[in-house]
Amino acid sequence: MTQPLLDMRGIVKSFSGVRALNGVSIQLARGEALSICGENGSGKSTLMKVLSGVWPHGSYEGEIFFEGNLVKAATIRDTEALGIVIIHQELALVKELSVLENIFLGNELGSFARLNDEEMHRRTSELLARVKLDVLPDTPIRDLGVGQQQLVEIAKALNKNVKLLILDEPTSSLTTTEIDILLNIVGELKQQGIACIYISHKLDEVLALSDWVTVIRDGDHIDTKSAADLTQNDIISMMVGRELDELFPREEHDIGDVVLRVKHATAKQAGAPRAQVDDVSFELRQGEILGIAGLIGSGRTELMQCLYGSYDGEYQAEIELEGQTVNIRSQRVALEAGIAMVPEDRKRHGIVPIMSVGRNITLSVLGQYSSWFGAVNEDKESHDINDYIAQLKVKTASADLSIKNLSGGNQQKAIIAKCLLTHPKILILDEPTRGIDVGAKYEIYKLMFALVKQGMSIIMVSSELSEVIGISDRVLVMHEGRLKGQFDHQGLTQEMIMNCAIKEGVANV
Amino acid sequence: MFKTIKTSQLQLFAMLAAMLLIVVFFSIATDGAFISPRNISNLIRQTAIVGVLAIGMVFVIISAEIDLSVGSMMGLLGGIAAILDVWFNFPILLTVLVTVIAGLALGLFNGWWVAYQRVPSFIVTLAGMLAFRGILVGLTDGATVAPTSSSLAVIGQSYVPSGWGISVVGLLCLGLIAKVYARRKARKQHGVENKAAKFEYAKALVAVVVLLVLLYALESYRGIPTPILIMGGLILIATYVAKRTAFGRRVYAIGGNIEATRMSGVNVERTKMLVFGFNGMMVAVAALILTSRLGAGSPAAGNMAELDAIAACVIGGTSLAGGVGAVFGAIMGALIMASLDNGMSMLDVPTFWQLIVKGMILLLAVWLDVKTKKAQ
Numbered sequence: 001m002t003q004p005l006l007d008m009r010g011i012v013k014s015f016s017g018v019r020a021l022n023g024v025s026i027q028l029a030r031g032e033a034l035s036i037c038g039e040n041g042s043g044k045s046t047l048m049k050v051l052s053g054v055w056p057h058g059s060y061e062g063e064i065f066f067e068g069n070l071v072k073a074a075t076i077r078d079t080e081a082l083g084i085v086i087i088h089q090e091l092a093l094v095k096e097l098s099v100l101e102n103i104f105l106g107n108e109l110g111s112f113a114r115l116n117d118e119e120m121h122r123r124t125s126e127l128l129a130r131v132k133l134d135v136l137p138d139t140p141i142r143d144l145g146v147g148q149q150q151l152v153e154i155a156k157a158l159n160k161n162v163k164l165l166i167l168d169e170p171t172s173s174l175t176t177t178e179i180d181i182l183l184n185i186v187g188e189l190k191q192q193g194i195a196c197i198y199i200s201h202k203l204d205e206v207l208a209l210s211d212w213v214t215v216i217r218d219g220d221h222i223d224t225k226s227a228a229d230l231t232q233n234d235i236i237s238m239m240v241g242r243e244l245d246e247l248f249p250r251e252e253h254d255i256g257d258v259v260l261r262v263k264h265a266t267a268k269q270a271g272a273p274r275a276q277v278d279d280v281s282f283e284l285r286q287g288e289i290l291g292i293a294g295l296i297g298s299g300r301t302e303l304m305q306c307l308y309g310s311y312d313g314e315y316q317a318e319i320e321l322e323g324q325t326v327n328i329r330s331q332r333v334a335l336e337a338g339i340a341m342v343p344e345d346r347k348r349h350g351i352v353p354i355m356s357v358g359r360n361i362t363l364s365v366l367g368q369y370s371s372w373f374g375a376v377n378e379d380k381e382s383h384d385i386n387d388y389i390a391q392l393k394v395k396t397a398s399a400d401l402s403i404k405n406l407s408g409g410n411q412q413k414a415i416i417a418k419c420l421l422t423h424p425k426i427l428i429l430d431e432p433t434r435g436i437d438v439g440a441k442y443e444i445y446k447l448m449f450a451l452v453k454q455g456m457s458i459i460m461v462s463s464e465l466s467e468v469i470g471i472s473d474r475v476l477v478m479h480e481g482r483l484k485g486q487f488d489h490q491g492l493t494q495e496m497i498m499n500c501a502i503k504e505g506v507a508n509v
Numbered sequence: 510m511f512k513t514i515k516t517s518q519l520q521l522f523a524m525l526a527a528m529l530l531i532v533v534f535f536s537i538a539t540d541g542a543f544i545s546p547r548n549i550s551n552l553i554r555q556t557a558i559v560g561v562l563a564i565g566m567v568f569v570i571i572s573a574e575i576d577l578s579v580g581s582m583m584g585l586l587g588g589i590a591a592i593l594d595v596w597f598n599f600p601i602l603l604t605v606l607v608t609v610i611a612g613l614a615l616g617l618f619n620g621w622w623v624a625y626q627r628v629p630s631f632i633v634t635l636a637g638m639l640a641f642r643g644i645l646v647g648l649t650d651g652a653t654v655a656p657t658s659s660s661l662a663v664i665g666q667s668y669v670p671s672g673w674g675i676s677v678v679g680l681l682c683l684g685l686i687a688k689v690y691a692r693r694k695a696r697k698q699h700g701v702e703n704k705a706a707k708f709e710y711a712k713a714l715v716a717v718v719v720l721l722v723l724l725y726a727l728e729s730y731r732g733i734p735t736p737i738l739i740m741g742g743l744i745l746i747a748t749y750v751a752k753r754t755a756f757g758r759r760v761y762a763i764g765g766n767i768e769a770t771r772m773s774g775v776n777v778e779r780t781k782m783l784v785f786g787f788n789g790m791m792v793a794v795a796a797l798i799l800t801s802r803l804g805a806g807s808p809a810a811g812n813m814a815e816l817d818a819i820a821a822c823v824i825g826g827t828s829l830a831g832g833v834g835a836v837f838g839a840i841m842g843a844l845i846m847a848s849l850d851n852g853m854s855m856l857d858v859p860t861f862w863q864l865i866v867k868g869m870i871l872l873l874a875v876w877l878d879v880k881t882k883k884a885q
Contacts, residue, residue, distance in 0.1 A: 310771075310772060331771060331772055331773070331774045332774045332775075332776060334774070335774040336774075341772070343772055348766075348768050348769070349768050349769050349772045350769055350772070351766065351769055352761075352762045352765035352766040352769050352770060352832070353765065353766060354765045354832050354833065355761065355762060355765050355832070359758065359762075363758075363759075363762055363769075363770065363773040363775065364773040364774050364775075366755035366758055366759065366775075367755060369755070370754070370755040373754070374750075374754040374755045374756050375749075375753050375754050375755075376753055376754060376755055376758065378753075379695060418773065422774070
């Protein structure tokens, strides 16, 4: 390596006496990609915040050199001026504005009185071509999919003359096709001399994309190795500090009679041309884990919303639960009938961030602790809270801590605890392991098997095909609102699911 | 020590400190007239109306909504009480009952539009602000309805007989200490450690001392004013509802994240409507106190009172974003506002200055709040 583009030396960052980073050093040359791996809470995000100037120069120990010069950034704007751009998991685009307006937001061309629309239009078309995004510059962001929005973010970064692009969990909500497009583009950017730091839990992407892999654990720099010399298992054991025998701890369990029969489920937004769920029928057996795969927009989540009564358009379905017909008009009815759901969007639909962990857990079942005039029996409540926190191994300093302070995996466990307290017969998990670390994933899988052994039935929606195959007993595949395929997990491969989810053709139900 | 103190407690200390500062300042500036028994009695009587309004408003704001119709609604309900009393000679209990039910109905009306019809509460209650005032002027023909009966005057103008007053406060003090004792015992049984627990007796002791000093001051004038007793009772009930009931818990959850609360199976719409209904009842109580004190129903009564109530909540640490706030804080906010009013009036500060100072205090309070939150 000649003079590296980026050279971070011995970064130490403490929060009120606790060391979040303990001497991390990374180097990166132009046109190279480095992946940073670590469990949630290991210090990855803190490192990126130090690099991008969220934590200003002087608030950490160690030195950062960029193109040979010491970086003394006070704000994100300073690092952006140097050519360091970070793209967060939560996209920072204004949904009401167009692609063009977003790309030039804050850097508009033209004079104060008149914008130079022609030039901005020309430049936007160029940038969109570079990221292979085939939309018009005037398209509003809200009309684009998440994957396309990600590409707009990259285009925006390119417009700022980016030299180092940081992608923080860019693919956690993308479909496989969208991920391939994104990875290709990052590959091309590398050839154009742009360096890239990639943060992801998806180790296959990490290995496919990067030249170097740095592993951080509990703030310590474990190692940086050439990606060519590593396997996924190597990275995992470096991350967790122990060998994981297997990613998916499948356990044998008995599958009983049909508990849930769904017939002709249909869901449609008012005024939309196409139904989001189009005449779907399926069955779920007791003690079964039913996986549901399909691209984003295939209607998986909407089908689950129909079962849980949370779909916000018109929907209908004949639902038979243990032989009884139920009419699920709202979430309340679903919970009373014995159907609980862990929603896809944890922040929006899962947690009440400012409330404590304990109060989040009991939110669904407050009635159970209430006297006739609604007074909550807090002794009984905290007994149950502590019980479930222990059972599900939710790592929190106290049940009274705000849930927003917990890592994603522990928040997810708390939401599962909330569902379990309602004693459901059927548990729906929509993307249960999205954005959570390997250790917590493993614990959630273990928990799922423990639950089905007790006779609960689980429906799991997931975009991670390895997870769908590794955990489910049976897999349904959806495509454009319809049920397109049904597979037993024995002998099932990712290719079989993808073929079914992507390609047009005869249904295989 | 400071690490164990939560933000909410820090805010409480800041508020108590501000209150103390105001008391000391005005006491010196008025040569002690500010803390004379007569003035203390006046001051807290002035707090009663805004205080009761703030109790209802704080629930609305915690659920991330707003109610701008409170002033007009108080005027209308006060007018209704006066009409029942003056024109129809209703017995006092019936007047109270009808007024409170009317308040509940108006509140539920607002709440129905907000919760079930999904019209933003700002708009619904802005409409109410205009319409309720209009109904009041229409009903009374724009004239004052007076004089009210002597029995209605009991609510706003009378004082509790001293024997009663002392026993009520005494019971309250004993209850407070007994509660701390019971809670500590329960905690020991369950083996739960609580770091804040060692301050519990100290806190209860401070509360008892403040109550007794207030009682002494009030008794050395004319006794406990009835409106203050009413407000005190409502504070206890509302605090209990907010902190200890499932309803209160759900209101905080709705303010914190309405989508997640709905996904948890909570009947979000009904809870919201009930919050507005509860607020309407508080407005009715405030209206009864107002009409009784004025001895008349006036078409201009309660003008802009909603802003005082909102200011009291916000100064008391309630977040307009929802999910955060407490009844006690809102009452402290109302007390701070009333103290400023009262003190400045005693110093003959011109009215325009009073408005400017109150505006600045509101800005300052929220600015400090934003600053301290950022610092964390």
